Amino acid sequence: MTMPARTRAKVCGLTNADDVAAAVEAGVDALGFIVDVPVDTPREIDAERAATLVADVPPFVSTVLVTMAEPDDIPTLHETVGTDAVQVHGDVTPEALDALAADLDASLVKTVDATDPESAHAYAECADALLVDSTDASGAGGTGRTHDWTATRDLAAGLDVPIVLAGGLTPSNVAEAVRTVEPYAVDVASGVEAEGGVKDRDAVRAFVGNATNAFDEVEEVSA
Secondary structure, eight states: OOOOOOOEEEEEOOOSHHHHHHHHHHTOSEEEEEOSOSSOOTTBOOHHHHHHHHHTSOTTSEEEEEEOOOGGGHHHHHHHHOOSEEEEOSSOOHHHHHHHHHHOSSEEEEEEETTOHHHHHHHTTTOSEEEEEOOOTTSOOOOOOOOOHHHHHHHHHTOSSOEEEOSSOOTTTHHHHHHHHOOSEEEESGGGEEETTEEOHHHHHHHHHHHHTTTSOOOOOOO
């Protein structure tokens, strides 16, 4: 029997150096830094703070700028922050995303709503990966809500780009989510927090372990 490929783990919404270090120590594959979003979130930081945190991330750990900025403003914002990839949220047309991809010296990830498979197919033509999330009316993620993983698995089977699974993931449910969807990666923010914008070191470690070893034993996190 061929085992599925190892699922990668991304921790999003890093706001301080201690949390970055804890995530790296836990074996995370990617770190997300939220900059320039028009929604109220304790995980947003300014571009200069993000650039400082990104500069201290060691080699072989990917960094991701997570933003809802206007497409025309994203290349300059990315140049300031200096991440390996850009994750775009919000109502951006496929045409605008395609133009952004041509101007951007980074991998491009587009967030899509789990309940809107048509947009996923449209964005798949111009994005390097799709992040399937439970979004709110603004198109932002971070809602803390799960969605139908079976439907996401079926969606992923019909797409030729890597799928990142997000939405309500925690250390306790991420292994089941990975076994159901078999995504390229999983993404967590609020599901590993001690409080808004501050990560819980034990929860981060358990999430990364359970995500990347989903076909082995699941580690529980004590409350």
